[in-house]
Amino acid sequence: MSAAPQTSASGTGQFAQSAAVAKRPLVIALGLIALLLFTGEQLSPGFASLDQILRLLIVAALLGIVAAGQNLVILGGREGIDLSVGGIVSLSAIIAGNVMAGENGGIVPAILACLLAGSFFGLLNGIGVTLLRIPPLVMTLGMLGVLQGLLVVIRQGIPSGRAAPALSEFVSQPVFLGLPGIIWLWLGIGLLMAFLLRRTVFGYRIYAIGSNEHAAYMAGVPVRLIRIALFVLSSMFAAVAGICLLGYSGSSFANVGEQYMLPSIIAVVFGGTPLSGGKGGYTGTMAGAVLLVVLQSILTTINIDESGRQIVFGATLLLLMLFYGRGARMRG
Amino acid sequence: MSKLVLRDVRKAYGATVALANGALELAEGEVHVLIGSNGSGKSTLCKIVAGSVRPDGGEVLLDGQPVTVSGPQASHALGIGIFYQELSLAAHRTVAENISLARLPVKGGLFVDRQRARTIAARYIAPFADVVGAGFSPDAEVGSLRADQRQLVEIMKTLASEAPVLIFDEPTSALDRAQVDRFFEELRRLRGEGRSIVFISHRMDEIFNIGDRVTVIRDGRTVATKTIAETNQAEVIAAMVGENREFAIPATSDEGAATGNELQAPDGAPQSEGESARPVALQVENLTGSGFADVSFSLHEGEILGFGGLHGQGQSAVLRALYGTDTTLSGTISLAGRQSEVSSPRRAIREGFGYVSGDRGRDGVISGRPILENVMPVHFVKSRRPLAVPSRLNEQAIPALSALRTKFATLMHPISSLSGGNQQKVVIARWLIDRPRVLLLDDPTKGIDLSTKTELFALIRELAAEGMAILLYSSEDAELLGNADRILVFNGGAISRELQGAARTRFNLYEAAYSAAERAAS
Structure with a gap:
């Protein structure tokens, strides 16, 4: 049977090309990290010292854990985005600080309480987006407002809470091979995400609903259930980050998590997951998180204040959108 | 004298010939029926007159003068009014605004003169007043109307163009009997005024009710034009089928040759x-x-x-x-x-159950994802296993794809790198791993x-x-x-x-x- 000739050669060429492009964000991010470290070292000797890099990695791990959840929601497509992560981080830090109240014995109950609270608000986000068909941007922004109000109320009633010594040690002191526990935790989350996305049916389905929700539905994918799960996971990752943040700073205060909303999105996009979803992964996001933290550190080194840093971050996101943001115009 | 003449009009989309030899001769003061089976080319012919499709060749004569219909605006300017099968109404605007859209009265150079829009619209609503049904008013939002009411608005809008040539592409599909009768009365009145009307419908009863002449299109060619009074239903169907020698062009196209x-x-x-x-x-x-x-x-x-x-x-x-x-x-x-x-x-x-849609892009292909991920989702539903082990998935996907002779280099290539036919094979292969009843x-x-x-x-x-x-x-x-x-x-x-x-x-x-x-x- 002579079917229409299908040139497998050109097919391979296309694939090789698109694979190279798909890898590019990771390569670019790693290249930029090296460049920034080198620049930082020139500006301020000691910037790229081992101790300093380790400190940067701890900060990057906090951001990276939040970005893991953000990454999942964005991969799921349909304008998926979670603007409430900052509120969850703050809430989780306050809950954890109050439950453990400086005692090691309180760590396990604190973790449980935070995960429970996180999954509750994530569930609300998921239900709002799927069953009530509220756009994720609006739903999670509304949720952020609710959480901020809630934090004000909580703070008037209870003390800010303190981290247990073991938690602080876990976050900032070396526990194994000279690396602090939080870095191992982050690597573990990296492996978990890779496994989830590449070796489970759940992962296949995330990509499926992210690239063609209707076709996925027609092929039997439980679209709503998956999307709800993504929002729950996002809030749970944010809750974990909140606990670690408490360990990092010692005590919790309101709005401590606010600073994570925008960077968590930038890290995902920098890592090669377009805001339209359906492709990309977490490895690039991890590199994106490190890159952002290094960038932030450089800005601090050259005495650019908080408002300046915000401007740089916002402009970075817009530039990223321009280069390889929504959809795949560049790749087409 | 002929109002509108199309001669030897051709249009191809790549290798697919939509119209090989389209011809139509529309007289003044007649209702001219255009008929042909699915994909015979009659819609393409209409789109060419409407200016939404540019022909590859052939002539279009209006009042004996060759014209180029370069776009929808141009056809409007030439005095051709078209009823679109895919409704062209603005859902969030009122009935009156939609009807008077072609010449929307403007006040102070900027604002729509609603009062005058209503006056204009009333003229075209009036003949249908007793058949429009509940909920229909000049101020109703078109999006809130029933399908038949929307179709009536589309008809009124076409009539409001006051064009000498009116083309109706399946205008009656959603209408009930009384609405059709009223519409036909309007058509007869317009015919009496000397307007030229092209009427496309699949309903034989309507064709024989309203038509003066009928032109049959088959496989992209105009095969016959007859006076309605001189023909009958069997003869028209035979011309569409292409078996009647008296009516038809030499039968080069038996069904086998047409599709292979x-x-x-x-x-x-x-x-x-x-x-x-x-x-x-x-x-x-x-x-x-x-x-x-x-x-x-x-x-x-x-x-x-x-x-x-x-x-x-x-x-x-x-x-x-x-x-x-x-x-x-x-x-x-x-x-x-x-x-x-x-x-x-x-x-x-x-x-x-298993289901394969012809609308690959919407219902089938998970675009941008590898072939493997496009084959497996149905199996995931049936196996209920949580893990996806690539090697085992490959073992299941490859026989299904080979059974369909799907051409691919590796399962990890994105499905979008395949031709349309091969993409559809991948979608069908989903149902070959765990077979539906x-x-x-x-x-x-x-x-x-x-x-x-x-x-x-x-x-x-x-x-x-x-x-x-x-x-x-x-x-x-x-x-x-x-x-x-x-x-x-x-x-x-x-x-x-x-x-x-x-x-x-x-x-x-x-x-x-x-x-x-x-x-x-x-």
């Missing part, structure tokens, strides 16, 4: 006796839903049951209802003697090249031979005639006729499809 499919019944012999002996795989009783009513039929194991008829007569709607994407209002669906509730595709898959095919070869079509139908017959029950809707009549054991002809959301054995001819199919369907009384 063999036309004889799958096993050559009449099968009806054998079929009824086989167990019933699917029993549908009195199924009613959006777009179809009171549909009943049974499908046996190993049988290919065709759904025929014109586009949009309920065939796809029934298939989607069986697959759980469209809701049904009443009726029962029984699989292998057991009543089943299908509320979602996921549920339908577990019950034993009943496979629903919703115009599965739409937009696919000829050799792939032939391959796919060979596979479909093979699956049936192995015992799978198959429901096949195809917009290409030759595919149905060449592959289905029985054909149910749909007309107006109901089964109007069943064709079996030797009765499966193109003539019978057209006759059942084009005969008057029951129309709701208002």
